[in-house]
Amino acid sequence: MQRRTVLKGAAVGGVVVLGAGFWALPTSVAPAALNLQGAEQVLSGLVGRELVSLKGWTPAEVFNHCAQSIDYSMDGYPELKPAWFRHSVGPLAFSVFSARGAMRHNLHEAIPGATPLAEPASTAAALARLQGAFARFAGYQGELHPHFAYGALNHEEYAQAHVLHLYNHLSLIRSADQSA
Template structure:
């Protein structure tokens, strides 16, 4: 009985936090539409432009991180959150992000188990890596791997997740 009460309390608290988080998400304009094509155009527009980060990761680290996430959706994430999380809080968070059309997450937190964000170490090469990852994802027809936090996502859901993820990170990059 106590376990059921604890689970109910946890679920109610989770819903309350996610509901509050929904309204805390940014409501302002995005760099572009929430589509793979729009994200690819945003990245194309950054080609050859010097960028700087307002804080946290450098532009090359941001691009490498976003490319890692896309590649892991195809190849598999190195470490997953526990199954209970990927079947409860993770999907609930993704539902909030999807409904809001925007994501907020710690912008200097690596993907669990991911390689260090050093390769490639220059902005142009890292940007090209990210652009290539988006092209690979857009044309990928196979089964996608579970997201480390959100669990199983369809190709369309993953596309939205990758674009929202990119746009959240781009919020800290500016022209130098």
């Protein structure tokens, strides 16, 4: 009985925090449409440019991280949050991000159980890896695996999650000539 009360309290607390968080999300215009084509357009615009990170991960690490997330949606995440989280707080968070058209999350936190972000090491190769992951996802017809936090998502929801995730990470990446 006590465990159920704690879980209910955590879920209600999560709703309050997420509701407040909804209004704290950025309201700026996304760099492109919130779909796979928009993401590809943005990534194509980065090809051949010298990129820097304002803080945290390097651009190559960011691209590898985003590619991992896309690949894991098709291949399975190495670790999942507890079932109660993936059926309550996680989907609620995704619905807030989806409704707001923006995501805000810890931009330096690796996917649980994910491999290191070191390969490929060059920005150009990591960007190509990410573009390949988006292309693979766009053509993917198989069953998608549950997101480690959001739980079960269909192809359209996953596409939106991947694009919002990318755009959130790109908020810390600039062209070298714009970083000053």
